[in-house]
Amino acid sequence: MKRWQNAIFYLVIVYLVLLLGPVAGLDIPRIITEIAQSPASLVQQLLVGLVNGAIIAIIALGYTLVYGIIELINFAHGDLFMLGAFMSLTVVGAFGIQDGASLQASGLAMLVSLVLSAGVCAGLNVLTERYAYRPLRNASRLAPLISAIGVSFIFINLGLFWGGLRSFFPIMGANAASPKSFPDLLPRIDILEALGIESNIEFTTKDLIVLVVAVVLMVGLQLFVQYTRLGKAMRATAQNREAAKIMGINVDQIIALTFLIGGALAGAAGLLVGLYNNTVVFTMGFTAGLRAFTAAVLGGIGNIIGAMLGGILIGVLSALSDQYLSSRWTNAWVFAVLVLILVFRPGGLLGENVQEKV
């Protein structure tokens, strides 16, 4: 009986895809010809998707970390990331760095902005936890969620205000709400070309830097959580707050530490995205946050490796959809895949590792 139901369910899904797909640009023969004609563009799009996915994953880490420990979806995280980007832009502007400045000239500015934006975001996140989430820790689960949405609005308006401070920071441009141009500082050398390989594929040092930073952060965080005393305390707090307390763990401090790390990651991501996309705008947190949150859920929320996997999956899917389907339907395709995956694996791709909490 169960088998029959499943079979019918699969059939319905296939039917829906075949029925609605063509509307959204799904034309299988055309796609196959296009891939056959130019396999290079497939590879190129996979690379684009991989790098975009890495960026999504870095932001997703903040969601997954906080959810892992107190089961709160911190909706303000995306906007915290936006503030990190603003902080970086401000610092870079204060150093007087312009488009195309040499690495020697901009290196110090980038380092300072990394420290400052990670620091400011970490501090903000700890304050948020202290005053917006901690008082509600024992309230119903929806209360901190609403509180998080409120904090998110505060951050958005803070970003809007910050963007209007052009008399202090000329780099903010003429208008508070306009997107601001972030100087292009990372070197953009085509690696394949530099290695002497002739191809139509472009993979620059800029892309490589993003990938390396993402992997380093991911691995570092995983090692921290798995193998350090503090990491162990975090896992203990996540599993059972009361028992952790009995064992002598200062739960409040551990949770604050989690927010500190999450905030610092958001700040670092803000700088990285500023350097990579070269645009900073006060609404960027919402979009980025939505995608990152989706990636975290897709990978299994609370799971660090899952966030990476989810991010890359979303990045690659979007890139392929832009290339072979239609860019106006990209979000629809990405979220359709998300729904499908969650239907079959409600815990996300790597979701089983998460401890079931009482």
Added chain:
Amino acid sequence: MIKCFSSISLAVTSLAVSLIIGACQNNPGSTGNAGGTGTSERVKIVSSLPMTGSSLGQTQTVVNGIKQVLDENQSTACDGKVKIDYEVMDDATAAAGKWDPAQETANANQAVADNAVVAYIGTFNSGAAKLSIPILNQADLVMVSPANTYPGLTKPGAGEGNEPNIYYPNGKRNYARVVPTDILQGSAGANWAKALGVKKVYILDDQELYGKGIADIFEKTAKENGLQVLGHEGIDAKASDYRALMTKIRALKPDLIYFGGITQNNLGQLIKDARNVGMKADQVKIMGPDGTFEQALIDAAGQDAEGYYATFGGVPGEELTGKGKTWYENYKKKYNAEPEAYAAYGYESASVVMNAINKVCKNDRAAIRDAVMGTKNFQGVLGTWSFDANGDTSLSTLSGNAVKNGKFEFVTKLEAK
């Protein structure tokens, strides 16, 4: 008041009391208007434009233009018999960062509810006009837009099947605009592209009424001009980047990417990513309509904005002649700043309304509507022009502009066919 108290004493239920108090409070205001042959009338003009978000640069100068008209007339009409108030409404919200449908609807309803309001200047965005025209139409309130260019708002057969009649439920036109429509701008853009030596073009739009409309007309004219259209796609305006899309376009080797849309729908990022994936400014030109003809675009795209082309459904302030030249100099003197492209259109909209109030000389929405719609041979800052039966201007001179050294510069006058 005595009457009031006596009726209260007669009233039995509290419901009745509250009704009567309401009636008493309403009375003084309405008698003042009805009896007044000697007293002056007060009428009100409102403008509904996106004042939060990056359109502010443009809309602030539109508001300045409107205020300029009022100041020149000491906010009165009919030799001082009619006093004119002006209220600036904002149809954008901080959360959206641009115009918001709910806010625009609320503004229109508020204008209708206020008996003093006789004219509604706005909107900036064609999509917003779609919402407010029908609301104002049923109240016989005239709407004059300084910036809407979507043809379907006025021209039969230019938009969807039931446009434009769907916007005018009471059957009478109440909407006019002082800018030429996208039909002219889209085709002028395609003509310009041809003159610039473009052979292959990829068209993108932001999926909004304005952007898609203009991109469709560009596509049609481009094909007529013998340009090869490689593709036409809508973008997701909220995406954080467009590298995948631009990588795909790069492989098709276009000479021009045409973007139908507004700056606020992420054009800055789009231009950056076009350059990021290696399409150089001298190989692949990027062009857009007047919704991108503003400083905000240059702020957003930075160095990559160099060489960006924008058409504009009129002529920039400094290129105006005659009355327009005088206006341009007055504006600079008064506000100590360069007017953005739409400032002259704000001034012209307010002038047309002022002209109509001067003809009617009383608070009569329908009469003022008819006076505005019947404007003929109006000598304004944009030249001498008339509204046709659809409420469209008879002007057809457009301009082509390009970014040079971090600023938009006038390149050429364009005549639409």
